[in-house]
Amino acid sequence: MSHAAAQHQPRDDHGPGHDPTSGHGAGHDPNLAHHFDSLGRQYASAKTGMWVFLATEVLMFGGLFCAYAVYRRNHPEIFQIGHVFLDRNLGALNTVILLLSSFTMAWAVRAAQTNQKRLTVTLLSLTLLGAAGFMSVKYIEYAHKIHLGIAPGSLWNPGTETGEGTHAAETGAAAAVSADHTAAASADHAAATAAPASTVATTVAPGQNRTTLAHAGAAPAGMAVTPHAAASAHVDPHYMTREKLDKAFIFFSIYYLMTGLHGIHVLVGMGVIIWLIIRASKGEFNENYFTPVDLGGLYWHIVDLIWIFLFPLLYLIH
Amino acid sequence: MSTSHADIHAQSHGLAHPVPLKILVAVILVLLFLTWMTVAATWVDLGEYNLWIAMGIAVVKATLVALYFMHLWWDNLVYSIVLIGALCFVALFIGVTLTDTIEYQPGVTSTPAQPTTPPGR
Numbered sequence: 439m440s441h442a443a444a445q446h447q448p449r450d451d452h453g454p455g456h457d458p459t460s461g462h463g464a465g466h467d468p469n470l471a472h473h474f475d476s477l478g479r480q481y482a483s484a485k486t487g488m489w490v491f492l493a494t495e496v497l498m499f500g501g502l503f504c505a506y507a508v509y510r511r512n513h514p515e516i517f518q519i520g521h522v523f524l525d526r527n528l529g530a531l532n533t534v535i536l537l538l539s540s541f542t543m544a545w546a547v548r549a550a551q552t553n554q555k556r557l558t559v560t561l562l563s564l565t566l567l568g569a570a571g572f573m574s575v576k577y578i579e580y581a582h583k584i585h586l587g588i589a590p591g592s593l594w595n596p597g598t599e600t601g602e603g604t605h606a607a608e609t610g611a612a613a614a615v616s617a618d619h620t621a622a623a624s625a626d627h628a629a630a631t632a633a634p635a636s637t638v639a640t641t642v643a644p645g646q647n648r649t650t651l652a653h654a655g656a657a658p659a660g661m662a663v664t665p666h667a668a669a670s671a672h673v674d675p676h677y678m679t680r681e682k683l684d685k686a687f688i689f690f691s692i693y694y695l696m697t698g699l700h701g702i703h704v705l706v707g708m709g710v711i712i713w714l715i716i717r718a719s720k721g722e723f724n725e726n727y728f729t730p731v732d733l734g735g736l737y738w739h740i741v742d743l744i745w746i747f748l749f750p751l752l753y754l755i756h
Numbered sequence: 757m758s759t760s761h762a763d764i765h766a767q768s769h770g771l772a773h774p775v776p777l778k779i780l781v782a783v784i785l786v787l788l789f790l791t792w793m794t795v796a797a798t799w800v801d802l803g804e805y806n807l808w809i810a811m812g813i814a815v816v817k818a819t820l821v822a823l824y825f826m827h828l829w830w831d832n833l834v835y836s837i838v839l840i841g842a843l844c845f846v847a848l849f850i851g852v853t854l855t856d857t858i859e860y861q862p863g864v865t866s867t868p869a870q871p872t873t874p875p876g877r
Contacts, residue, residue, distance in 0.1 A: 481771050482832070489835045493842035500846030507850050511857050526795070533791050541784040544775060544825040551774040726771055732827075739826045746817050750810035754798050 469727035477726050488733045492740050495703075499744050502696050506751060509688055519682050520689030521755040523588060525579065529753035532575050533745060539568025540742040543711075547735045550718065550728035558718045558731065562711055565738065569708045576701050583690075588683075590694040596683045693752055700748060703741050710734045773830050783824045790817050 467477060474480035510517055546561035587595040714734050717723065723731055794813045798806060823829040828836050 477771060485835065489838045493838050496839070496842040496846060500849055503846070504850045504853050507854055508857050511854060512861065530791065530795050534788065537784065537787050537791065540821060540825050541780060544780050545777065548774045548777065548780070551772065736826055739821055743818050743821055746821070747814050750794055750814055754794065754810050756798060756801065756806045
């Protein structure tokens, strides 16, 4: 007797009053649970449950989006201050990665439905790779910010180096940490310390973060956050003071909470995909039973959907 | 209990319809293009409308993902209703909260954001 049949032996034990002819054609399918009449109904039931769960996920993140909406409505200035620390290019990269992983995931469901075992495993592995890539980029972003002291909650302690001094000079030379920047950046910084903010704004290369430097005006003298704070924007150290940054504390709370919760969902999704890869490589999925891949796919698409909204709201603030 | 017509029909198709690969490829290409458009839209300064344009494009992207990647286009309408229902409740949630915010805005925004002392300091 095959292992699969031995596993499902109890399902042949019908209780009294149960019509022995019901669903027996499909009843021998080891994937059909006893309490369902047919694979079709089992599948529909599973999918309904999954969609209801996804609705709760939407509602949960909806609450966070509500917090975002209220704060942005009441204090748009903190979003202006805070968003320069978010690297638009990394955010766009993450969006592309997640979209592509959704594509490979949807294809993997199709592959499972069409009995293409090796293709299913390959596509699920690519999806996992995309997820890992997403988390890597997220790690880079978080590491940058935490290194500057822009950390969540009570860990908040942004860099308090003064605008002058050797440390600011060397970090000023590395004003924008993105690799695109050339040595011209250090010259830009030298110009920035002497010139008003409007000069700095004009040296920002097209396509980069446009900051609101031109409108900032002179910042009060005092402790400044070192300019390498801005991931790809060239931030005038005299503009970004500790005082201004402290106002943006709530912005970063919102940022960390939303992207952090989303990141946790990505990690859970990675676990689910690993489980699916193991099952798929054992040949457990076919055209009559691909439900786990389908439901795992639905979860992954919701994770992607949420990021589709997070990206413009957090990274593309003008 | 006999197997219903729907079940027989479903089983003859292997439970559910596999999404044609051409559609998946077309959708991902459109999604990537829309992502580029979202970023490109920020190069043009339209003030307040920048946010709405970005959100509009995001809604289109989300619709494509939901309809084609999540199979809603071919599925039972119930699943779509569940999703749209959840989105309606989120819209209510944010909408009504914002009306409250707008109502008290003069009192709130007359005081610009103050530097916040984080907890524990």
